[in-house]
Amino acid sequence: MTTSTRSHKVQKVLERMGKKLNRQMFGSLVACVHCGMCTEACHYVLANPDDPTYAPAYKADRIRKFFRRHYDGLNLGRFFPWWVKARSLYTDEELEELKDIVFGKCTNCRRCSVNCPMGVDYATFNRMARGLLVSVGIMPEGVAHVSKDQWEIGNQMGVLKEDYLETLEWMSEELQDELGDPNAAIPIDKKNVEIMYTINPREVKYDPRSIADAAKIFYAAQESWMMPSEGWDMTNFGLFSGDDDLGGAVARRVYEKAVELGVKKIVMSECGHGYRSTRCEGPNWAKTDVAVEMESSVLTMLRYVKEGRIKVDKTRNTESYTFHDSCNNARSCGLFEEPRELLNLVVSDFREMYPNRAENFCCTGGGGAMSMSEYTPERLKSGKIKAEQLKATGADTVVTSCHNCVDGLTDLIKHYELGIKVTQLVTLVANALVIEKKEPASKE
Ligand code: SF4
Ligand code: SF4
Missing domain, CATH: 3.40.50 (Rossmann fold)
Incomplete structure (x- = not known):
């Protein structure tokens, strides 16, 4: 099969792969010695012991084979593809099969990564492969839906601004009643405070009490804080979809709001991927330095107890x-x-x-x-x-x-x-x- 028989989407995926390869990715793509030490690390393997297609190294090789064909530095894949098990991609059906592996057989949990003696971080290039597919519109329907909401509405659950603000008002009233103090409200867009508190939209939609709980803790600690009317969603579907552009746009919204309001610190409520995206990956995706400090609310709460700012029983x-x-x-x-x-x-x-x-x-x-x-x-x-x-x-x-x-x-x-x-x-x-x-x- 020649290059001209490749589908347009496959051609785009292969071209984009060249742009996404960095040293870390390259290292993980070439370093596997197929020792199998990561196999037992994966929960998919442990739950499906008779199915070798769940093994991290097997799944990784589905991506590796076309990397080797087109991008390995020694050109072995180009001249001796049978030797290094290199093979190109040609059809949209092959992309669909890849979709079921990278989205359906791996949660990017990185447990295999920390159990690899060669430092292969499969989850990182699995994410890259997701991003390549997303760039040509091949992804699970839910991923497309959530990404669209985060691009267009500004948060991944499509929560409208008025619903968000109404929820904050409702939680403020509950807190004021509970504490018998009209000052126990959730401040919104207050400038030059210490903390801008950002949350997961799931809290607005399904668990507003967690917002009131956090507000109660800030109140008890006599913290100078507020929640922003925009840029409040610290989750980032770009981490899951592999779309660095989405990742950068979402992270930038949070950083820019914090700078605009002159806060000292962004505190993120309890959300693993939100914390990783905003605190660790976001500055790279957004290609920006973030002048504002960032902290998980776990650390904030722990500090309050240790410093005696709140008392707990x-x-x-x-x-x-x-x-x-x-x-x-x-x-x-x-x-x-x-x-x-x-x-x-x-x-x-x-x-x-x-x-x-x-x-x-x-x-x-x-x-x-x-x-x-x-x-x-x-x-x-x-x-x-x-x-x-x-x-x-x-x-x-x-x-x-x-x-x-x-x-x-x-x-x-x-x-x-x-x-x-x-x-x-x-x-x-x-x-x-x-x-x-x-x-x-x-x-x-
Ligand atoms: S542990 Fe590392 S080197 Fe061994 S098979 Fe897994 S990814 Fe490859
Ligand atoms: S990152 Fe994927 S392959 Fe590795 S252990 Fe987690 S689910 Fe399994």
Whole structure:
């Protein structure tokens, strides 16, 4: 088959691949020695032991074969393709098959990456392959839908500005009633404060109480803070879709709002991919330096307790709790100890889950998997490993610092009938808060 028989989309994918290759990607594409040490690291493999097509190295080779054919530095793939197992791509059907591998058989959790002695980061070039397909319109329908909402409406759940502001007003009223203080409102677009608090749109749509919980904590800490009327969505579907342009545009909205309002710090609510995107990857995608400090709310809350800015009573959280490490927070951003430290300050019965930290298994909802309904059966089957991990803790409730993991865990807990509740640190901290009521001034 000649170049001229290649489909237009394939031609575009191959050209774009050349532009996306960087040193890290190149290293991962050439370094695999097929030792198989990553195989057992993958939850898809463990749940499908008889199917070798789930092995990370096998999946990686589906991408490697056309990289070798066109871009390996020694040109071996071009002159001796049979030797290095290089093969080009030709048809749209082949792109569709690749789509089912890169979106449907991997959550980009990076567990195989940290278990590779050669430093192969499969998840990174799996993401690149997703981006190549997205650039020619080949992607799961859910990915197209969510990306469109984030491009056009400014947040990945299509929440309209008036609905967002109404929710903040509603939560302000609830808080004022609860605390009996008309000053306990959520400030909006207040300039030159310390903290701009950004959230996951899931909180507006399905879990507004988490916004009120955070506001209660800021109130108790007497923080100078606000929420922006725009640029408030710190999640970023570009991380999942592999679309760096979307990633850059979304991150830029948050950074620009923070600069415009003159805040000192952007604090991100508990969301693994939002934290990784905004704090770590966003500046590269947006090709910008960010002059504003950025922090996960886990660190903010922990600091408040340690500095004595808030008082907590751990006896108020009466159940047994375990902790699920979000892949993005933990494996990719190193947030291992801080959430555990905070959890131990607000609950009495904490039970570790094994394996944990960098070796924790994905909730199975990572990499945007919750939006790809066509792969739900495979996702739930791969959740068997996480379900066994959860069950072995014997805990009543699993705590996680990620909204995506809340959804992934909730789904598999229902599927495997585990009867475990799912919550976040913000809820437990707010519940444990000891706020001394101010006595009204006496009239003498
Ligand atoms: S552990 Fe690394 S080198 Fe070994 S098969 Fe997996 S990716 Fe290749
Ligand atoms: S990144 Fe995670 S889901 Fe993907 S192959 Fe590696 S271990 Fe499996």
